[in-house]
Amino acid sequence: MKPTEPPIYKYSYKFPRPSVTVDCVVFGIDFRVSTPPRPTPYGELQVLLIQRGVESEAVPEEERAFVGAWALPGGFVEVSDGFGQGESLEAAAHRELAEEAGIKADYLEQLNTFGDPGRDPRGRVISVAYYALVRSMDHVAKAGSDAKHAEWYSLAPRMPLPALAFDHWAILEMALRRLQAKVRYEPVGFDLLPAKFTTFDLRMVYEAILQQPLEHRNFSRIVQRLKGDGILLTVGQERNVPHRPRNLYRFDKRAYKKAAREGFHFEL
Amino acid sequence: MKPTEPPIYKYSYKFPRPSVTVDCVVFGIDFRVSTPPRPTPYGELQVLLIQRGVESEAVPEEERAFVGAWALPGGFVEVSDGFGQGESLEAAAHRELAEEAGIKADYLEQLNTFGDPGRDPRGRVISVAYYALVRSMDHVAKAGSDAKHAEWYSLAPRMPLPALAFDHWAILEMALRRLQAKVRYEPVGFDLLPAKFTTFDLRMVYEAILQQPLEHRNFSRIVQRLKGDGILLTVGQERNVPHRPRNLYRFDKRAYKKAAREGFHFEL
């Protein structure tokens, strides 16, 4: 079979070039399913997935991939024509999150770049993967501006995930491992919580991420220590609860950064 | 000024695409300058740089960038024509190291992807950065197959580095920070050492990377512990030295991986 001559498009180069995309692993925690009695002993870490639709009527059949499958939100990085600026990789990730899931991520960090030939059946596509932390309360699953379908899926052990498109399962796995490592020595857990939270909430976040129960008394001591260092501020108390009211705290990012510069080392 | 019409090349696409490169931060340690009396108290971590030459006579003047400047070794990822496979990102990194510096890296790991518009004056170039550890004894600085000039530069504090092309200084800085973090909880230091090494050599590697002196007695204890766990094997002794002979050790990668699977946690 003779290969057909490719059509001449507007953008032409001396050497072949790959497409470059960004894909985002968005983590959240749903407090609604996690307040006791909870289905799992340590809360519900969840990830946002998008159901791939018919990408566009203009896309020829043979160029569609994984239609109907679930995938990480993401898309092509905008590269400007000629000498204009285009967008940075991080900006592309933010844009795709807004477009596909209506999400504004407070925490976004690069994870890894996946570029094996063959990872995308449509051709050579190199994907820069990011992971994001959001307060999923604020982002109830909803479709983006186009006809895509967004849904939160639980990452609790034993909860089944749908098969993912491309190599997105590998990306998700790496992101989860990275998050589990990161949460131990950097205060990223707060980005999953509302501005005001209790020791209980914070512990739940850690249990959800690390997927193991933590001793509430020792955890309480850690919070007290952070309070002493001025990194957590008391901003009120719970009301009308059938137990001793919890203190409400706020994470003081500025105080943390100052302390970090002065050699303070966040742990667990 | 009216923009000139771009020439029609063979590879054309519907949307503009970026070039994708790999760049490698290659770390080594030179034992020759580090054996006492040493110029610095903690040895010499060094990095391999390439002097950019005239890239090719065929490259038009306005497309050359940073000619004569020092840069990290790297180059374009090969993307195959049509539906062939091309090379993986890691393979591209290995290939560039071989071509530009004649180096076979034992340890190579992805660092980060740099893709800000404007980072390369020639257009939109996205670079996947890797860092590598090599036994620099085995790789005396020498030019690669083409006319490029390769040189080891010291990273000891206060040693001046030449100005680097593109954003390579930012890449180098991130790589150094990553290496310093990694070396504390994963046994990567051994990839900088010859197969047989002494406690002294190993400590020097750690001092060079962390850029601070370590207590030789406590360090000795760490080595003994690794020996007890079967991760270091005694393979001989020094001869004809003006002091008590050091034991020679070999790192047993297989034993380490087995231990790691069983929950062993490497530290410092």
Add this chain to the structure above:
DNA sequence: GCAAAAGTGTTATGTCTACACCCATGA
């Protein structure tokens, strides 16, 4: 009073650091 969860006290255990000290070797 009961249930629920916050928070404090305490103890055993382990780890890290600094340093004193002894050992082995070649010159």
Add this chain to the structure above:
DNA sequence: TCATGGGTGTAGACATAACACTTTTGC
């Protein structure tokens, strides 16, 4: 005998984990 560096012992500081116990609230 000296210089050089390997290796062991050890005491204090500090961190961690486990768990008993007290406190505070709504019902």
